[in-house]
Amino acid sequence: MLPQDTAKVKRSSIREQVYLQIQEWIINGVLKPGDKLKDQELAEALGASRTPIREALLRLEEEGMIQSKANSWTQVAPVDINQAYRLYPMIISLEKLAVSFAKDHVTSAHIREMEQYNEQLERALNTRDALEAQRLDTLFHQVLISLSANEELISVLDGLKKKLRRYEVTYFNGFTGAGQSVEEHRQIISALRAGDFTAAAAGIERNWQESFKRRLGGQGLDA
Numbered sequence: 538m539l540p541q542d543t544a545k546v547k548r549s550s551i552r553e554q555v556y557l558q559i560q561e562w563i564i565n566g567v568l569k570p571g572d573k574l575k576d577q578e579l580a581e582a583l584g585a586s587r588t589p590i591r592e593a594l595l596r597l598e599e600e601g602m603i604q605s606k607a608n609s610w611t612q613v614a615p616v617d618i619n620q621a622y623r624l625y626p627m628i629i630s631l632e633k634l635a636v637s638f639a640k641d642h643v644t645s646a647h648i649r650e651m652e653q654y655n656e657q658l659e660r661a662l663n664t665r666d667a668l669e670a671q672r673l674d675t676l677f678h679q680v681l682i683s684l685s686a687n688e689e690l691i692s693v694l695d696g697l698k699k700k701l702r703r704y705e706v707t708y709f710n711g712f713t714g715a716g717q718s719v720e721e722h723r724q725i726i727s728a729l730r731a732g733d734f735t736a737a738a739a740g741i742e743r744n745w746q747e748s749f750k751r752r753l754g755g756q757g758l759d760a
Contacts, residue, residue, distance in 0.1 A: 539562075539567070539568075539578065539579070539582045540567065540582075543558075543582050543583065551585055551589050552589045552592055552593070554583075555579075555583055555585050555589040555590060555592075555593045556589075556592070556593035556596055556597070558583060559574075559579065559590075559593050559594070559597060560593075560597060560600075560602065560699070563597070563602050563603070563613055563703065564602075564699055564702050564703045564706065565668065565702075565706055566703075566706040568613050569613060570613050570614065570615045570616050571612055571613060571615065572612060572613045573610055573611070573612050574594060574603060574611045574612060574613065575611075576590050576591060576594075594611055598611075600696070601614060601700075602614055602703070616703060616704055618704065620700065620704060621701070621704055621749070621752070624697055624700060624701045624704070625701075625745060625746075625748075625749045627697055628694065628697050628698065628701065628745060629741070629742050629745045629746065631690060631693060631694050631697070632678065632681070632682065632694065632741050632742075632745070633738040633741055633742055634685075634690065635681055635682045635684075635685040635687070635690055635691075635694070636681055636685075636734055636737055636738040636741060637734070637738065638684075638685035638686065638687050638690070639681045639682075639684035639685045639686075640734040642684040642686065643681070643684055643729060645730075647680055647681075647684060648726060648729050648730055650680055651677055651680050651681075651722070651725075651726055651729070652726055654673050654676045654677040654680070655673075655677055655719055655722040655723065655726065657673050658670055658673040658674055658677065658718070658719060658722070659719045661673055662716055662719065668706075671702065671705065671706075674718065675698065675702075677722055678741075681737075681741075682694055705752065717747060717751070718744060718747070718748060721740065721743060721744040721747060722744065724740045724743075725737050725740035725741060725744065728740055
């Protein structure tokens with residue numbers, strides 16, 4: 538069931554807006570694995586014609602978020618829990634690489650921004666707002682990723698993390714069981730303040746590895 542209060546997309550860049558909205562519905566679990574997708578229903582919900590809807594569905598199928606059978610059906614693709622074992626190591630490696638690219642661009646203002654996101658993350662976890670906590674965790678990590686100034690790296694990480702968000706929402710209702718992550722973030726911040734980017738990269742790796750263990754009930758990446 539699509540939300541009734543969805544804002545209609547604007548006519549400028551309508552194709553991109555339609556694509557991003559459907560993608561967000563899939564990632565956040567509004568549209569769940571196995572849900573059938575109908576051009577007309579999506580068009581009415583978004584106030585768009587069926588052409589950009591079809592274009593968006595094709596893009597999402599190429600990304601593996603939906604699947605279709607010719608002249609029969611289109612549906613949200615299933616989520617394979619084993620995909621996490623493939624996603625986490627790639628994200629860890631690329632985020633550590635981002636730190637190496639970002640080290641000449643990090644200022645005290647950026648470090649303070651990360652600290653503020655971490656403080657907000659702690660409050661979201663205390664109120665058990667899993668999706669807000671997930672959003673804030675993403676923003677925390679995104680500061681260093683953006684400072685890498687490497688468009689290809691930023692784009693690849695964005696795609697991988699969207700897939701990971703979908704997996705987390707499907708199996709764990711968002712960003713749950715992550716109180717320890719706040720302290721791990723503090724350690725990353727301390728390393729950045731000290732100008733120790735090797736320690737910061739190690740902190741990023743530890744944060745992701747521990748996050749994986751928390752979600753998989755203590756299993757590590759080699760399990």
